[in-house]
Amino acid sequence: MRPWLLSLAGIVVLATLASASPIDSVTHSDQLVLSSPGSSARSPRPLVIWHGLGDTSLSPGILDFINLTQSIHPGIFVYSVKIPLEGSLDDERKAGFWGHAEEQGEEGCEQIRSIPELKDGFDAIGFSQGGLFMRHYAQYCDGPPVKNLITFGTPHYGISALIPCPTPPTLTCLLAARAARAGIYKPWAQTHIVQAAYYRDTERLDEFYEINTFLRDLNGERPLAGEMIGEDESKKREDRGQGRGLGGLENLVAVMFDDDRTVSPAQSSQFGTYAPSNKSEIILLPSQPLYQNDWIGLKALDDKGALLLLHCPGEHMDIGGEGGCGEKMLRDWVGWGK
């Protein structure tokens, strides 16, 4: 059940990649990028990519990145998650803004689970908000395991302000921003606007804990909701909502862009937040209760040297081309098991 995934006996199938035709004309049946003839025993571990806001699964930027991945790790199988699976490019771009984050996470889970090449596990890359969906997979999906998870500029501890629209702004972005501002902690926004699912305003934490489920639970903060305050400690601990957490990863590589002005605060890409009610102060991971009490397995990862807080220079998602920071991460953390 993967009509758009071609294999052609192990040849790289991305017919239009090499041609001069515009990438946007890639039809869904051309989609994925498979790999190498024979010798599967020597193939590098597969890679799954989850793109970011405003992007699509096979945009020119993602195709370049896949191409780079395949030139570094010849024969690697790469899958790029596409939400919705049956939809136009415009549907895909819209789904980055509009939709129910938990349902999109579940949809990605089903896609990944249905692909035989991924059955023994895979490395995962999440770009920006795509990294939260990869965490949703790693923490809740009953599918093959994620080995190394690499996130680029992912707002792991939420955003305290909306992601700015691109210049010039798209209508989809402007409308989503307007709807979000109208009531980001209203039930409707929480289930219909993707950014609302990870909007964590440190001046309105009570509302966040009460209404949010996606990010709150990913980070094991469910017991902070008022309705649960009365419950005893052991019950709270059992019911943090974090699924299996992240302790089962081989490595978590959280990359922060040093000049990131898109994610607020930029340190969220490494589990930093503003201090409650003080946006002049940043609380970094080691000082977070999340880490100190190991709600989601980050400390366990760190204790075995498997939590890497790395940096790329530049603005949000400025991964550079050949020789850039993205390439370095691909070389260091992807394609093991050759």
Ligand SMILES: *[C@@H]1O[C@H](CO)[C@@H](O)[C@H](O)[C@H]1NC(C)=O
């Ligand atoms: C893919 O990468 C190779 C080597 O870096 C380059 O020569 C080629 O032009 C790239 N192809 C596309 C379609 O970007």
Ligand SMILES: *[C@@H]1O[C@H](CO)[C@@H](O)[C@H](O)[C@H]1NC(C)=O
């Ligand atoms: C906010 O944090 C800054 C930096 O740590 C500190 O200097 C300032 O006093 C704090 N403001 C309040 C109101 O606590």
